[in-house]
Structures are given as structure tokens and as C-alpha cells.
Amino acid sequence: MPISQSNYEDSDTVAYPDAAYPYQNYIGPLYVVSESVFSDPSSSTGGTYNQKFYYYGAWTNLQGRGFQAFAVKRTLDSRYVSPNLLYHYEYYERSFPYTGMKYQDIESTGVFYTSGIHRHTGG
Secondary structure, three states: OOEEEEEHHHOOOOOOOOOOOOEEEOOOOOEEEEEEEEEOOOOOOOOEEEEEEEEEOOEEEOOOOEEEEOOEEEEEEOOOOOOOOOEEEEEEOOOOOOOOOEEEEEEEOOOOEEEEEOOOOOO
């Protein structure tokens, strides 16, 4: 199934001005998956559905580790159409050594939120 990619710099980005040394907020060129199309097993006609992806809060490391991670990935699924939109927010750690570890999931219709929290134990 097709996957679309776009440039993070040109996408619907939100800068989170929260980085502190050795990190820096990042808005610049970076290819990301913006949309993916899947076969829909619930469709009797062999239909498809798509998911759109949005990324927020990118960090880069100033001590040589390069790109760190995004703070949030938002997914919009075409199987849920207006007025029943469903957004899935995934929150990730950006600081080393927890870079990329998911710590929270939130499902939102824009009216209410349900949350699943993933905690990690670090050392």
C-alpha cells in the first residue's frame, strides 16, 4: 500500500520551546511519513483506509548524538469521519537514555479524552 512522505519543515509543525542544553528545538528539513494507505479487512469490497500523521516538538542534540526524537505523534484515521473524528496522540521521551520511549497514549474526539499511560523505570 502507498506511503506518502513530506518534509517536517513544511508540515503542520508546532515548536515546543522546551529544550535545554545539550538539546535544541528543531524545525528544519527532515523527511517524515505523512500518510499511509492500508487494506481494510472489514470492507466486503476490498476497500482501503488511510492514516495521516503529524509530528510535534522535535529535538536535536548539540553534543553529537544528532536528531533526538519527536515529543508527539498525532494520527488521524479516515475510518472515523466528522463529526466522529478520532485523534490518537502518542507522547515520547526525548532525553537520552530514554529517547523514543512512549510514555502516554491519548485518544481524542475533540470532545473528550481517554488516556493510557506507559511508565518506564530508569536507572
